[in-house]
Amino acid sequence: MIGRLRGILASKQPPWLLVDVGGVGYELEAPMSTIYDLPPVGKEVVLLTHYAVKEDSVALYGFLHESERALFRNLQKVSGIGAKIALAVLSGVSVDHFARLVQAGDVVALTKIPGIGKKTAERIVVELRDRVDGLGAGAPGVAGKAAGAPLDAVGEATVALQQLGYKPAEVARLVQKVAADGDAAEAIIRKALRVALGGQVPA
Structure with a gap:
């Protein structure tokens, strides 16, 4: 069971991450709540993990905070x-x-x-209802996929939103509405999710 990883953030293409731990690359899927707060690529990162084994697949999920994993x-x-x-x-x-x-x-x-x-x-x-009490913000975990060709910010945001379950037509509408020149993928995703969930485009 893998419970935590400390290594170098080698790649970040939402929702996929690649973390180099002593020369071994661990590919993880992470929620945008974690991706928003990650350090730049090339910096050290510590992630709490959830290791899932199914009959036909193995998956690793990463989180910065214990409250997210819980x-x-x-x-x-x-x-x-x-x-x-x-x-x-x-x-x-x-x-x-x-x-x-x-x-x-x-x-x-x-x-x-x-x-x-x-x-x-x-x-x-x-x-x-009885399980969400006390989750709070939690403490940090101490201190295409990642191997594919790089996409521009709009492309990364589009892929990430589709992987979160939004339909292509809805993603196209959201991205067109919120994307601004110079926005990073994370900023586009954050604004698109806010609009999708009934909020306004942040100034």
Whole structure:
């Protein structure tokens, strides 16, 4: 079981990361909440990890904060939610915001997250209401995929949003609405998610 990685951030193409640990490259999938706060490529990073083994695949997920990993794991205990939807939740809202939505029973807001319908949102409220207390912001973990051809910022944002579950036509609309000259991929994704979840384009 791999619980934590410390190494050099070799590549960052949302939602994929490549971390070089002593010459071994670990490929991880991470929520945008983690990607927003990563150091520049080439710098050291410490990630908390979740190692998932299925019959036909092995996957590694990375998080900067224990609260993110805890929520990722708790979400998958809800019937109908897998890793993809759990990542979409963490990418769309902060842990604190999600906890407030659940405690308030705000089913409508939860259904704006890709992959979450009304029944799943209702199950989340019922099953997680007692588990989200105290998650807080948490402490940091101490201190195409990554191997593909590099994309420009708009291309990276488009790929990341589609991997989070948004349909291509919706992604194109969101990116066109929020992208500005000079924006990094993370900035475009952050603004697009804010609009998709019912907010306004930040100034």
